[in-house]
Amino acid sequence: MNSIMENIDAKELSAFQRKIEEALKNNSLTTAAGKIQDYLKKFNNVELNVAVTGETGSGKSTFVNAFRGMKYNDDGAAPTGVVETTMEAKAYPHPKYPKMTVWDLPGIGTANFKPKEYLQKVEFDRFDFFIIVSSERFRASDVTLAKEIQKMKKKFYFVRSKIDNDMRAEGRKETFDQDKTLETIRQYCIKGLEDQGLGSPKVFLISSFDLGHYDFPDLEETMEKELPEHKRHVLLLSIPNLTLKINQRKKEAFKANIWRLALVSGTVAVLPIPGLSFAVDLSILVYEVRRYYYAFGLDDESLQSLANRMNVSVEELKAVLKSPLNQIKINKDVIVKLLQSVALTAMMMPAYLFSNIPAVGSNAAAGISLSTTHYMLSMCLNELADDADNVLMKALMANE
Ligand SMILES: Nc1nc2c(ncn2[C@@H]2O[C@H](COP(=O)(O)OP(=O)(O)O)[C@@H](O)[C@H]2O)c(=O)[nH]1
Ligand SMILES: [Mg+2]
Incomplete structure (x- = not known):
């Protein structure tokens, strides 16, 4: 179970899980989706963990304090201007958003930076989104980190810190125009990130000593706007685990039955090819796949x-079905075609065929025959289970 779910009230969560399990066990995606939706609506209690990361000296700790409305010398403030020696992330509660914890992460190295290792060391899984701070241009290490975060299906914002320094330096010039200068820096940052392969990144220019200015209000507004989405995301991320677990169990139950069905349905005379002939009770197989x-x-x-129930069109739902089985009506012809194609494939997969077959001994033809039926059913089962997950997620996402 991941950290996100641990944050949720355990009792409420298990009640929720039970309801969804119940619904899915009773074969109803509709009920399950409805239950999940109700739950998401009701559930404002999700804790959010925001990680502040970036190079040492970029202004992470100062930003953490400013973000929490604190000065460096306030009680409970993150120490600033200190050399970071540990690889530990430190947690600071956010006073304005009681369910939000801001984490001051250790500085990322520049030379030979390994984002994956870094993320593992700081236990990235507990964070819901990341703020990547840089006091200059964003470097390769910032970008590789962002990409790794993306891979982990989490979100990030870029913060370009210490803007007051830039303004002071530029302000000495006679032609100084603050807005223009800010825009130049912003574009420079964005372009730098895009050049390194990050599409349309959001960059906020900030001075932690002057939060009322520059892009901080914008960052806060964006976060506030996206907060429900983040929370939703946090919850939605936990859903596949849940459905997967239930579908897995369901699948196992069907699977246990497949060998038996393969045996009772009769034999597929797969040899010799191409004249495939069948002595199979196809109705058993049609019935099973249905x-x-x-x-x-x-x-x-x-x-x-x-x-x-979910206010989406059935076409939209069908569009995410990946298995070709969903495009057709299952009848005997379809089953024959499936068996034929599996048999043909199976001929080329002796490794699959001759392992794992109970009670057929060295009778290769019988083995192939049984395996063909078994393989066909397993394939249908897997594809349809995957599609059930796809459809449920689609229905939930459509309601964002
Ligand atoms: N002028 C200015 N200095 C800053 C700002 N943020 C941080 N600093 C300074 O940069 C130095 C490093 O900051 P710190 O927060 O400790 O960086 P960290 O190593 O990333 O945690 C400190 O001396 C801070 O006072 C800022 O927005 N403007
Ligand atoms: Mg620090």
Whole structure:
């Protein structure tokens, strides 16, 4: 279980999980989606953990204090201007957003910086988004870090700090125009990031000594605006784990039955190719695959009711279905085609075929036959389970 979920009231969470499990067990994506949606609406209690990172001396700790409305010498302020010696992130509660904790991260090195290692050391998983601070142009290490954060499916903002210094230096020039200078710095930062492969990054220019000025109000506004989205994101991220777990269990239950079905349905005479012939009770297989649809809520009726409940069109939901099985109506012809294609593939996959087959001994033909049916059903099951996840996420995302 990840740290985000640990933050949520444990009792409420387990009640929530039970409800969703219940709904998914009863084959209803609609009910599950509805339950999740209600929960997201009601749930304002999510804790957010914001990580402030950047090079040593970039002004991270000063920003953490300023962000919390504190000066460096206030009680409980993060120490500033000190050489960081530990690799530990330090937590500071945010007075304005009681559910928000700001984390002062250790400085990132410049030479030979390994973002993955760094993120692991600071236990990145507990952070919901990152603020990357730099007092000059953003360097390769900032960019590689941002990319790694992106990979971890988390968000970040860039803060260009110590803007007061720039203004003071530039202010000496006769032609000084503050807005123009700020815009030049902003574009310079953005371009630098884009050149290093980051698309349309947001950069906020800030002086931690003068928060009323420059882009701080803008950063606060953006964060406030995106806060519900961040929270939603935090919760949504936990949903795949949940559904995956339930679908996994459901899948296991079906899987246990597959060998038996393969045996009772009869044999697929796969040899010799190309004249495939079948002595299989296809109706058993048709019935089984149809059961998967209903189990995962992918039949037309279930999808329609999910669409209605979540205010999305059924077309939108169907658009995320990846399995070709969802484009067709399952009947005997389809099953024959599937078995044929699997049999053909199976001929080229002896490793799969001759492992894992119970009670067929050295009878290769029987083995192939059984495996073909088994493989076909497993493939259908996996594809449909994945699609059930896709559809549920789509329905939830559409309601942002
Ligand atoms: N002029 C100016 N100096 C700053 C600003 N932010 C930080 N500093 C100074 O930069 C130095 C390093 O700041 P610190 O917050 O300790 O950086 P950290 O190593 O990233 O935590 C300190 O001397 C701060 O006073 C700022 O916005 N403007
Ligand atoms: Mg510091």
